[in-house]
Amino acid sequence: MAKDGVNASSGSASTFVKVKTPDYPIQLAGKTSSDLIHCWKYEAREDGVIAKAFDETDKLIGFVVSGEYTKQAFPLLRELT
Numbered sequence: 001m002a003k004d005g006v007n008a009s010s011g012s013a014s015t016f017v018k019v020k021t022p023d024y025p026i027q028l029a030g031k032t033s034s035d036l037i038h039c040w041k042y043e044a045r046e047d048g049v050i051a052k053a054f055d056e057t058d059k060l061i062g063f064v065v066s067g068e069y070t071k072q073a074f075p076l077l078r079e080l081t
Contacts, residue, residue, distance in 0.1 A: 027073040030062030
């Protein structure tokens, strides 16, 4: 995957949204509102949320992270295809 978020093999792009607020940063990418989402798997704690969207084949297709979990945004972005 290229640095701009475009997958070189398929030409598809994953939109990456970063909401910078001092109290509660949020980052999301991929499909977060789609009929392609089969299920969400998430963990919610006082210091943030990590939510991953999966398709019917259990492939990661989107995510939302907040708080301390924003540190995981770029590794998750690399997993999106």
